[in-house]
Amino acid sequence: MVNCFHNQKSTILVVDDQSKNISILGKILQEQGYNLAFALSGKEALALVENNTPDLILLDLLMPEMDGLKVCEILKSNPKFKEIPVIFLTASHEEQHLISAFETGAADYVTKPFQKTELLARVKHHLKLKYQTIQLKIRETELIEALAYEKEISEFKNRIISVASHEFRSPMTVILGFTQLLLKHYPVFSQDKIFKYLSSIETSAKKITNMIDDLLTLSHIDAGQININPARINITEFCQKFVSEIKDSIAHDHDVELQILRDFQHLTKAIILDKKLLEYTLYNLISNAVKFSDKNTLIILGISYNNNYLIFKVSDQGMGVPLEEQKHLFDLFYRASNAKDIQGTGLGLNIIQRYIDLQGGKIEVESEENIGTTFTVFLPLNH
Ligand SMILES: Nc1ncnc2c1ncn2[C@@H]1O[C@H](COP(=O)(O)OP(=O)(O)OP(=O)(O)O)[C@@H](O)[C@H]1O
Ligand SMILES: [Mg+2]
Structure with missing residues (x-):
């Protein structure tokens, strides 16, 4: 079965020292359309994971040299691999080891001899959980980035408002001062004086216009609204x-x-x-x-x-x-x-x-x- 939570086939690594078990599991999983990788020992499994990270691991609990618990412990201590769900394969008399298995970070277990429907249900469930976790993490990162961007924009706007109101004040004072002076006393002012005051008003108004233009330009650049026309x-x-x-x-x-x-x-x-x-x-x-x-x-x-x-x-x-x-x-x-x-x-x-x-x-x-x-x-x- 091609995994329905992901547009690619999921890869499952089966680790067991008994090739007979590998072939039984391989057949069941292959029929469902999963990609498969196999390892006959813990060491081989760790080497395989390094080269081609699987989506899920079916791991035999008891193996010679390095047992499944050790393999799981090594995987879970590595940030690169700790999110891979590990399902232990146990014989029913090994069930006393299951507490240790869960302590090392196992997601689940299935007992031998394998029940096809149970095995497939557990595999499917853990793959689904894994992809949902990935989706949640992506969403969380997107939200954090969006919040940081919003914060940056809002700080930027606050700074613009505070600087602009400060910078607008002095030309506005000039405009207001000279306008009030002219309105009150213009009959007694000489032509030269009136011309001088009007020129100051014009210069100050131009300053304000320039500032507004600059601020608008900045906000356009920030919003990605400036196109290059080569x-x-x-x-x-x-x-x-x-x-x-x-x-x-x-x-x-x-x-x-x-x-x-x-x-x-x-x-x-x-x-x-x-x-x-x-x-x-x-x-x-x-x-x-x-x-x-x-x-x-x-x-x-x-x-x-x-x-x-x-x-x-x-x-x-x-x-x-x-x-x-x-x-x-x-x-x-x-x-x-x-x-x-x-x-x-x-x-x-x-x-x-x-x-x-x-x-x-x-x-x-x-x-x-x-x-x-x-x-x-x-x-x-x-x-
Ligand atoms: N040619 C220059 N000689 C000396 N100082 C300069 C020169 N160009 C820029 N600066 C310094 O860099 C600062 C920033 O320049 P910038 O052009 O960004 O601002 P501004 O000229 O003060 O104001 P605005 O361009 O927004 O009207 C200036 O205030 C000034 O201190
Ligand atoms: Mg300048």
């Missing part, structure tokens, strides 16, 4: 356009330079990348370089490649990151101790790292305080 791109043209746009927007007070460090015309492989993810990554690295370095200093975007990766380097001559803090830079909400007075939430690098992971790449940082920082992004060429 497409062929001309990387030098892309970077030239990108740098020119950056110079006109966030980096107009800095000197931004594109350095093509290796001739891309010699690259035989096509460059296939998700443009949006690349743009997001470079934009964030350059906005960090701008934020954390003085006006009029140099920021370099270097592009290159090796056999496996396309390589982007963003270097600045800014404040750098203290050595002992560098390992935390990609942690969620992490901000270095020397950056606390500069606006930011510590989300940017974490999002970048997740994006790069999604694409099978990696990111590294080298930094020296008051000298500068270089972030290097590696994206697989044949992704």
Whole structure:
């Protein structure tokens, strides 16, 4: 009989020093469609179990050299084999040994001469129990994993809520303060003052919008809702356009330079990348370089490649990151101790790292305080 609790046939190991018993049991079990293995001694049985773990063992109680009790004891002391149900085969006059058999961990026994229906019923019952136990264990592991995941998500959400409410407060205070001031006194304010206050309100509102965008991006990545859309791109043209746009927007007070460090015309492989993810990554690295370095200093975007990766380097001559803090830079909400007075939430690098992971790449940082920082992004060429 093919076991109905498992989509494969169960394997039963029969251990008995009497080949006559083995052949009787073998015939009964084979008729039912079980896979069989045989051993004529305890030692042989242990060697067989090592190579091909059976689903159940029928074990003769009294055998020369190593008896069934010893075999069972050895099996039950090994975590790899302790779940295999062992049914002892006993002659009726050996029944006094059964207490010891159960103490060593036996699941059941059958007495010789074998009653076919009784034998089969016990085998079937213990196989069923074994598979039910396995199913329960799988279910238990799944539940434990699901609970751990839920816990992680809920902790993550709590942290997001607490940081976001803290970070939203200062731009909201600016917006509220200036709006109330304008509402109350706008007739007496000069055009210049009104313009100044409105600009501050706009900047603060933009900060909040950026934070909301970052938080939404994070929750999308976490929920696996970010799809990679790789497409062929001309990387030098892309970077030239990108740098020119950056110079006109966030980096107009800095000197931004594109350095093509290796001739891309010699690259035989096509460059296939998700443009949006690349743009997001470079934009964030350059906005960090701008934020954390003085006006009029140099920021370099270097592009290159090796056999496996396309390589982007963003270097600045800014404040750098203290050595002992560098390992935390990609942690969620992490901000270095020397950056606390500069606006930011510590989300940017974490999002970048997740994006790069999604694409099978990696990111590294080298930094020296008051000298500068270089972030290097590696994206697989044949992704
Ligand atoms: N180029 C850099 N020079 C010096 N420090 C940097 C540089 N880039 C990142 N850091 C440090 O790493 C921290 C984390 O950077 P990240 O981009 O994640 O956050 P942020 O810029 O502070 O805020 P956000 O990007 O979310 O607006 C920064 O707060 C800063 O301490
Ligand atoms: Mg940033």
